[in-house]
Amino acid sequence: MIEDQHEEKLNPSCREFQASLETYLEGEGGLPAHAGKCPACGALFADLALIRSAAETWPLESPAPRVWSNIRARLETEGFFREKEGFWKRWMAPFRLFPSAAPIGALVFLIVFAIFLFSPGDLYHQSKSGSAPALVATSVAPATLTVVEANLVRTVQEMEKSYKTREAYLDPAAKQTYARGLTSLDSSIRECLASLQAQPQNTLARRYLMQAYSEKADVLASALEYDGR
Amino acid sequence: MSAELSQSSGARKRSVMRGVGMFLLIPAGLLIAATPPQVEKNIETTATPRISISNLSGKVIVKGWDRSQVHVNYTSSSPQVTVDTEEFPPQGPVDKVHFTTYIIDHSTPGEAATVDYTLQIPAGSNLEIRNPQGLVQVESVQGDTSVESLGGNISVADAGGHLAVRSVGGNIEIIRPSGRVEAYSINGSLHFVDPATSRLHGTTTSGNIVYEGDFVPGGDYILSDYSGNMDIVCPPTASFELNAKTVRGKVNNTFPLVSRHSSAPPISSANSLFGTYSTGKATLELTSFSGTIHIRQK
Numbered sequence: 001m002i003e004d005q006h007e008e009k010l011n012p013s014c015r016e017f018q019a020s021l022e023t024y025l026e027g028e029g030g031l032p033a034h035a036g037k038c039p040a041c042g043a044l045f046a047d048l049a050l051i052r053s054a055a056e057t058w059p060l061e062s063p064a065p066r067v068w069s070n071i072r073a074r075l076e077t078e079g080f081f082r083e084k085e086g087f088w089k090r091w092m093a094p095f096r097l098f099p100s101a102a103p104i105g106a107l108v109f110l111i112v113f114a115i116f117l118f119s120p121g122d123l124y125h126q127s128k129s130g131s132a133p134a135l136v137a138t139s140v141a142p143a144t145l146t147v148v149e150a151n152l153v154r155t156v157q158e159m160e161k162s163y164k165t166r167e168a169y170l171d172p173a174a175k176q177t178y179a180r181g182l183t184s185l186d187s188s189i190r191e192c193l194a195s196l197q198a199q200p201q202n203t204l205a206r207r208y209l210m211q212a213y214s215e216k217a218d219v220l221a222s223a224l225e226y227d228g229r
Numbered sequence: 230m231s232a233e234l235s236q237s238s239g240a241r242k243r244s245v246m247r248g249v250g251m252f253l254l255i256p257a258g259l260l261i262a263a264t265p266p267q268v269e270k271n272i273e274t275t276a277t278p279r280i281s282i283s284n285l286s287g288k289v290i291v292k293g294w295d296r297s298q299v300h301v302n303y304t305s306s307s308p309q310v311t312v313d314t315e316e317f318p319p320q321g322p323v324d325k326v327h328f329t330t331y332i333i334d335h336s337t338p339g340e341a342a343t344v345d346y347t348l349q350i351p352a353g354s355n356l357e358i359r360n361p362q363g364l365v366q367v368e369s370v371q372g373d374t375s376v377e378s379l380g381g382n383i384s385v386a387d388a389g390g391h392l393a394v395r396s397v398g399g400n401i402e403i404i405r406p407s408g409r410v411e412a413y414s415i416n417g418s419l420h421f422v423d424p425a426t427s428r429l430h431g432t433t434t435s436g437n438i439v440y441e442g443d444f445v446p447g448g449d450y451i452l453s454d455y456s457g458n459m460d461i462v463c464p465p466t467a468s469f470e471l472n473a474k475t476v477r478g479k480v481n482n483t484f485p486l487v488s489r490h491s492s493a494p495p496i497s498s499a500n501s502l503f504g505t506y507s508t509g510k511a512t513l514e515l516t517s518f519s520g521t522i523h524i525r526q527k
Contacts (some may be wrong), residue, residue, distance in 0.1 A: 173362055173380060174361065174362070174379055174380070176380075177379050177380040177397050177398040177416075178379075178397065180397075180398055180415075180416050181397045181398060181415040181416055181434075184415055184416055184434045184435040184455075184456075185415065185434060187456075188434060188455050188456070188518065191518065191519070192518070195476055195477070202476065204474055204475075204476050204516065204518075205476045205518070208455065208476065208518050211432075211453075212434070212455070215413075215415060215434065219397060219415060222379070222397070226361070226379075228285045228332070228342070228361070
């Protein structure tokens with residue numbers, strides 16, 4: 001009753017006090033002077049402080065597994081997050097904007113593949129023209145790639161940065177397996193780049209290079225999404 | 230007097246027996262308490278249900294059978310690790326079953342979060358397994374099967390549907406598959422035994438690849454490794470068109486190949502070999518960066 005009357009008669013300092021309540025309850029700043037002057041705001045503050053201190057003593061209960069899975073299923077159906085997707089699906093996500101992605105995707109693939117097949121493939125010379133970003137991750141002499149390939153390399157580099165920050169939180173067995181996989185792939189990337197520098201026209205080495213990047217992206221995506229399963 | 234003596238001796242015997250009984254019961258009780266929780270259940274299903282298992286660590290063994298029923302038996306290594314079973318629809322024969330392993334207490338160390346599953350499922354099931362750490366064995370499932378692992382080994386035998394198998398560090402063994410096969414590993418090896426499929430794709434980075442068996446006429450077989458070796462062992466009755474390439478590796482072949490368009494010798498360089506054996510009914514594409522590709526007769 002008192003609260004109802006108070007709601008109706010909220011003066012600017014009461015409004016200001018209530019708007020800042022969350023900050024006060026988080027312990028940032030001392031008890032505001034207004035709580036001492038206004039009985040209704042003082043009572044409200046005292047009640048909330050009591051609830052907060054009582055809540056701190058409550059045990060933390062985990063809900064039943066079914067609750068989590070139901071929440072997850074509901075969030076999935078409402079589109080808040082998706083099931084784990086493969087790297088390529090995520091990478092090609094922007095192309096889903098097209099109503100009929102399959103034929104357009106096929107066309108893009110054909111164009112890229114044609115460029116890939118018929119381009120000189122001279123990574124070293126292309127790097128001199130500065131048409132695409134240099135490979136940094138492998139610390140091999142500069143080399144450049146087609147736009148699609150360069151995007152893949154850049155994505156992998158970004159993912160690797162994220163992985164480095166997350167790596168420490170992985171369980172030891174998973175961390176070891178991921179580390180071994182990434183070491184193998186890094187070694188492949190280095191060798192492929194060395195081969196391409198010696199033989200820029202070697203399409204097989206180029207294919208292996210992009211495959212290694214693609215697999216590395218897959219492994220990093222898996223590591224970044226790893227939650228024990 | 231003797232009756233009293235006899236009564237007293239009987240009472241002593243009973244007391245001793247009780248003591249022995251108690252002595253045996255305590256360790257038995259402790260033993261029962263220490264036995265990991267084991268659950269067994271049957272679920273009535275349709276003939277072609279979708280079954281998924283999402284485990285954290287442990288063995289997952291699945292066999293197809295001719296009943297429309299899932300029989301599951303799982304053992305958890307700790308009471309802090311549990312399995313949630315979801316069935317859809319809730320009434321009548323189930324069309325989807327999800328088994329998910331959960332850690333109840335998140336302070337439980339990862340290595341203690343082990344659940345071993347053994348399942349019999351309808352042969353027509355579509356199956357999806359995620360088991361990061363631990364062995365996965367699947368046998369006689371005719372629907373589509375997908376298995377993902379991080380470090381565990383995977384073995385799939387007599388799969389009839391589309392088979393997609395992935396592992397970062399584990400070895401993959403696929404025996405007598407008859408549907409489309411895709412197998413990928415980074416550090417693990419791939420082993421294909423007697424495939425009856427016409428579409429097979431296997432890739433590994435540092436593992437080896439072994440293919441033992443014949444090729445289906447009209448089939449496409451694409452195998453690729455990076456630094457591991459590849460061993461293709463097939464019968465003299467095989468018929469294939471070979472396209473084997475390496476960047477820095479070698480190709481060793483014991484089959485008498487001819488060029489596809491004439492009786493000229495096959496095109497060969499230090500690192501590549503292209504040619505046809507018999508009538509070239511199947512297509513065999515083998516690539517390796519620095520490994521050796523062996524193609525030999527059984």
